[in-house]
Amino acid sequence: MSPSADTPSPPPSPSHRPKILVPEKVSSEGLALLRSLYEVDTRTGLSASDLLELIPSYHGLIVRSETQVTAELLAAGRKLRVVARAGVGVDNINVDAATKHGIIVVNSPAGNIVAAAEHTIALLLATARNVGRADASVKAGKWERSKLVGIEVGHKTLGIIGLGKVGMKVARMAIGLGMKVTALDPYASPEVAKGAGVSLVSSLAELLPTVDFLTIHTPLLASTLNLLGEAELQKMKPTSRVLNVARGGVYNEEALLKALDEGWIAGAGLDVFTKEPLVEGSAAAKLAAHPKVVATPHLGASTVEAQENVSMDVCTQVLEILRGGLPTAAVNAPLILPEEYRRLQPFVKLVEKMGSLYTQHFARTQGGMVGGRRFELSYHGELAGISNTRPLFAALVKGLVSSISDAGGRDVNIVNATLITKDRGIAIDEKHVRDDGGAHASAVTLRSFEAGAEEQVIEGYVSGKAIFISKLDRFTANFHPDGTLLVLHNYDEPGKIGNVGLVVGKHGINIRFMQVAGLNQEARAKAEASVADGPVEGEAEGAAVGGGQQLTKEALMILGVDGEVTKEVLEELGKAEGILDVSLVRL
Structure with a gap:
């Protein structure tokens, strides 16, 4: 007699469904995958104490960049089996504490690649052509064409620190604009870089003096925190401009403010800061208000398509984990290709x-x-x-x-x-x-x-x-x-x-x-x-x-x-x- 075929197990009854807490706005397309099997509780605007009080009854937690998933929160989440970051970076999650408690941390490393790369190019062009200042001037009833003369990006050199997926996408877009691209990444394949038309260098000292624009696409680690300070910024051309759509803190904000004031560089396009939202009087707030800076409120992944992509990605992983399957992007476990x-x-x-x-x-x-x-x-x-x-x-x-x-x-x-x-x-x-x-x-x-x-x-x-x-x-x-x-x-x-x-x-x-x-x-x-x-x-x-x-x-x-x-x-x-x-x- 031949063995019987698989019979799908029925969904759990509503009273026994695992619960998932979503304290930030996450695209509904992904959450819809979860609602048929699990109880999904979307509750924005929760304070840290609110989260601490609520978390013991939840099996999953889906966050973006604002919620701080601390060791204390993870210890209180006695039922937690998965924390999902609807995005790439997980610096707002205590991954070591999650690992200690056996909680899987997943993210979406590929969902917002295009969005982040396009926003980098948008800031590059905006800083080159003084788009922010020009917009504010026209809205104020002024017409200051002579004060807002920009530069062309064609034939200029873009320096990229971190030639990962986003960095490589930025490189290809920049080459499409007629730019020359030079990159610093000790882990990048020389063959892949050469095939993409990117020149690799071995040090910041070699990279910084040669570039007209500089963008960084690395995670925020101990080795990348304050990667560029006063000494590094002084090595750049006075006509150069810097961009950051990665993580606040890779540039030392006090040093960057001084570089703009002293004329060491010509401008900056910033999407991320060390403290978000901005704290009044802080170096980050002063940078955002600086006339040589085009600032945006962490919009690198804020496209309809990117939000849908990351939501579908992490929600699919949460679904799999809660029913005993495998994640595809577990941060605290070996990568499953x-x-x-x-x-x-x-x-x-x-x-x-x-x-x-x-x-x-x-x-x-x-x-x-x-x-x-x-x-x-x-x-x-x-x-x-x-x-x-x-x-x-x-x-x-x-x-x-x-x-x-x-x-x-x-x-x-x-x-x-x-x-x-x-x-x-x-x-x-x-x-x-x-x-x-x-x-x-x-x-x-x-x-x-x-x-x-x-x-x-x-x-x-x-x-x-x-x-x-x-x-x-x-x-x-x-x-x-x-x-x-x-x-x-x-x-x-x-x-x-x-x-x-x-x-x-x-x-x-x-x-x-x-x-x-x-x-x-x-x-x-x-x-x-x-x-x-x-x-x-x-x-x-x-x-x-x-x-x-x-x-x-x-x-x-x-x-x-x-x-x-x-x-x-x-x-x-x-x-x-x-x-x-x-x-x-x-x-």
């Missing part, structure tokens, strides 16, 4: 089911304990070629503890999986076996070891989008690990299937599928060898032969069932003739 994500997704489900099957089928005889055992998770075939298997490791941990933890494994993710194994005394080794995967392109083997005990094995594979268990301990199988399963260890003799069917039928339990799994070749050979070796010392010859013959006829009967399987049902099945053991598995 899209192609790896697609390849790993079905195996994540398979490995989680294998872990849960182990705990419920094997570990139940130890009181449900998996601690103190050593596990080996082996990847075969094409799967062995994937280096980032952290999601599979986390899936195994989640499966192992799901049936024995209060949270049902929902508190396990790629961020905290290793910590959970240490807390529970579980040792897991991963092996990449460079074989052909046997009968399947990719396969997974889970082995469990304990001193003085036999090795326990579960093997599985993926076919299309369906997952299958192909080996359960000493038995060759081929079943779909889903729903409620009854696993009966029995002697493979006539009448066993009928007897089991009568018991479950009497209790109103429907059988969805049934499979008989026989001993694999290695186990059968051992059983036959035990018969040939004869009785051990102190054992009657007839008993030994009979026992050995029985060993060669062992099998597993695996039933997928619908209906309530009570303790009484299990006891009645266990008493049936020829049934050696019965386990109930819920997957």
Whole structure:
């Protein structure tokens, strides 16, 4: 009988839906993805104390740049599983504290690339042609053409610090305007830069004196904070202009103000500041009001398209995380490339089911304990070629503890999986076996070891989008690990299937599928060898032969069932003739 197909699980009831807090304005297109499954609470204008009071009841938090996600807030969010930043930078989120609490932090590194690059070019042109001052002058009823003579950007040099996705987009746009582009980025590929028409330099000292415009596209880190101060700005041409659509603080604001006042540079186009909104009397506020500055209120990602893109991106990731899937841009976990994500997704489900099957089928005889055992998770075939298997490791941990933890494994993710194994005394080794995967392109083997005990094995594979268990301990199988399963260890003799069917039928339990799994070749050979070796010392010859013959006829009967399987049902099945053991598995 062929294994059954996947059956989608019904959505949770409204009273049990995970809750997501959105304290800032986030595009509704993404939030609409979440509302069918989760309770989405959009509450703008909350104070820090309001957030601290509300956060304990939420499972997800979606923010932009204004909300400060502090260590205190994360510690209070006892149910929090994910914090999503609808944008690129996460400097308003305490990522280390999130990692400590096992909370995944995701962002949208690609959603606003075009918007940020276009705004950079907009500020470049605005500073070159005095657009801000000209607009204010005309609105004031003046006509000051002679005071507002600008410069052309064609044939000028644009310097870029940080040639990442946004920096490269800016470079290509600038080249389209007829500019020469020079960049500083120690991690940039010389071949890629050359192919884009960008010249790379090795230091600020080499870059600064040569540029007519300078833009920075780096995150705000300890190494980039106040990257440009007085000494650096003094190295620039007095006709040069600087731009910032990245993060406030990469330019020292006091130094930049002095550079404009002293005439070290000619102007600036600023979209970001160290403190937003601006604090009256601060260097940032003075910069924004300076006649040589074109200032905008953090509009780099503020386009309809960008807001929709980042909203859809982070909300999709929140959706996946809350239902046990993989994020595509986890800040505090290894990056999952899209192609790896697609390849790993079905195996994540398979490995989680294998872990849960182990705990419920094997570990139940130890009181449900998996601690103190050593596990080996082996990847075969094409799967062995994937280096980032952290999601599979986390899936195994989640499966192992799901049936024995209060949270049902929902508190396990790629961020905290290793910590959970240490807390529970579980040792897991991963092996990449460079074989052909046997009968399947990719396969997974889970082995469990304990001193003085036999090795326990579960093997599985993926076919299309369906997952299958192909080996359960000493038995060759081929079943779909889903729903409620009854696993009966029995002697493979006539009448066993009928007897089991009568018991479950009497209790109103429907059988969805049934499979008989026989001993694999290695186990059968051992059983036959035990018969040939004869009785051990102190054992009657007839008993030994009979026992050995029985060993060669062992099998597993695996039933997928619908209906309530009570303790009484299990006891009645266990008493049936020829049934050696019965386990109930819920997957």
